[in-house]
Amino acid sequence: MDEQGDTLTAVFAALADPTRRAILQRLTVGSASVAELGEPFCMSQPAVSKHLKVLERAGLISREQVATARYSRLEAEPLREATEYMQRYRRFWNESFDRLDAALADHLSTVTSAEPPSTTPEKERTDD
Amino acid sequence: MDEQGDTLTAVFAALADPTRRAILQRLTVGSASVAELGEPFCMSQPAVSKHLKVLERAGLISREQVATARYSRLEAEPLREATEYMQRYRRFWNESFDRLDAALADHLSTVTSAEPPSTTPEKERTDD
DNA sequence: CTCCTTGATAACCTTGTGGTTATGAAGCTT
DNA sequence: AAGCTTCATAACCACAAGGTTATCAAGGAG
Numbered sequence: 001m002d003e004q005g006d007t008l009t010a011v012f013a014a015l016a017d018p019t020r021r022a023i024l025q026r027l028t029v030g031s032a033s034v035a036e037l038g039e040p041f042c043m044s045q046p047a048v049s050k051h052l053k054v055l056e057r058a059g060l061i062s063r064e065q066v067a068t069a070r071y072s073r074l075e076a077e078p079l080r081e082a083t084e085y086m087q088r089y090r091r092f093w094n095e096s097f098d099r100l101d102a103a104l105a106d107h108l109s110t111v112t113s114a115e116p117p118s119t120t121p122e123k124e125r126t127d128d
Numbered sequence: 129m130d131e132q133g134d135t136l137t138a139v140f141a142a143l144a145d146p147t148r149r150a151i152l153q154r155l156t157v158g159s160a161s162v163a164e165l166g167e168p169f170c171m172s173q174p175a176v177s178k179h180l181k182v183l184e185r186a187g188l189i190s191r192e193q194v195a196t197a198r199y200s201r202l203e204a205e206p207l208r209e210a211t212e213y214m215q216r217y218r219r220f221w222n223e224s225f226d227r228l229d230a231a232l233a234d235h236l237s238t239v240t241s242a243e244p245p246s247t248t249p250e251k252e253r254t255d256d
Numbered sequence: 257c258t259c260c261t262t263g264a265t266a267a268c269c270t271t272g273t274g275g276t277t278a279t280g281a282a283g284c285t286t
Numbered sequence: 287a288a289g290c291t292t293c294a295t296a297a298c299c300a301c302a303a304g305g306t307t308a309t310c311a312a313g314g315a316g
Contacts, residue, residue, distance in 0.1 A: 012144035015214075016137055017274085028220065034293060047275055049294060054273090068283045068292040076220035083218075086143075086211045092156065092204035145304085162263055175305055177264060182303090196262040196313045 007059065008085055011078045014058035019043070020051050024060060027074040034070055135187065136213055139206045142186035147171070148179050152188060155202040162198055 014020055023037050038048035052072055055061045059078040064071050142148055151165050166176035180200055183189045187206040192199050 008149070009144055009146060012140045013273095016140035016144050018137060019274090021136070024217070028217070035291090043274095044276060045293070046277085046295080050274070053294095065293095070293065074217075074220055076217045079214050079217045080221040083211055083214045086207050086214075089152070089156070089202075089204045089207045090211075092202055093208040141303095147304090163261090171304095172306060173263065174265080174307085178304070181264095196311095198263065 007078060008082060010058040011060065011082045014054050014060055015082075017051070017054075020055055023048075023051060023055065023072075024074060027061065027072060031064075031071040031073045034072075037072060132209065135206060136210060138186040139188065139210045142182050142188055143210075145179070145182075148183055151176075151179060151183065151200075152202060155189065155200060159192075159199040159201045162200075165200060 015024075019041060022040065026032060026037060026040070034045065034048055034052065037052070038045055041048070052061065052063070055072075056063060060075055061072045062075050064073065143152075147169060150168065154160060154165060154168070162173065162176055162180065165180070166173055169176070180189065180191070183200075184191060188203055189200045190203050192201065
């Protein structure tokens with residue numbers, strides 16, 4: 001769970017910042033130098049470099065030195081993995097209504113004896 | 129961009145922790161009390177409560193007080209939103225070759241002196 | 257009523273994160 | 287060679303994050 005759990009952590013952490021998300025979005029229209037990437041933000045150049053390093057360590061960008069410039073390129077593979085991870089929860093936003101009903105009914109019928117609102121334990125269990 | 133960008137930040141930040149991901153996974157098999165959720169981890173109870181608070185603020189769980197127990201329930205809606213967000217990048221792990229062309233063209237049109245990170249030659253940009 | 261369990265909260269510590277300025281390496285331009 | 291541009295790195299700062307222990311409120315169980 002932690003070989004790529006580590007990757008997941010890095011990717012989600014990288015995405016948990018608006019600046020970095022904006023950088024990624026900018027990169028969807030093509031590679032860009034550090035200066036270009038930092039231009040939209042009122043932020044010093046080293047700050048941008050730090051963000052890029054975070055993105056790079058998460059595998060979300062690759063970088064290529066051309067002259068004095070360092071061009072960043074979007075690498076979407078980790079995003080695919082992260083998406084796949086979240087897809088494991090897809091059934092829960094599909095069947096949330098069923099679960100809600102079940103939980104409510106269960107709770108109403110057992111609240112006097114203080115039992116947990118066990119939300120239909122989904123024997124499906126496609127665990128990893 | 130930041131009405132739900134805030135939500136995105138909270139969700140990704142919440143997911144960027146292995147403990148919280150494990151808690152979410154545990155919740156896929158049903159609601160659980162704080163003690164139950166914390167049992168797999170060698171971690172104090174307040175630490176678990178903090179994680180739960182993070183998850184709650186990200187909208188990833190809802191909570192229900194039954195007696196002295198507080199049962200957490202998985203709320204997958206924010207995960208759906210986060211997945212949708214990442215889906216915007218799907219074409220980049222599908223059509224990464226086309227994208228390279230786009231990147232190159234874009235870069236050429238904005239930078240006249242330095243050379244682009246030429247990975248593939250010529251072509252016009254195919255922005256969406 | 258008294259005791260035990262559950263879990264929240266506060267106070268605190270340590271690390272990590274996001275930002276800054278200052279500096280320096282490397283490469284064009286002239 | 288001299289100077290400007292691009293960017294990384296270091297040193298530093300403020301604050302958030304994840305963890306701890308101590309404490310306390312509230313609800314069963316005896």
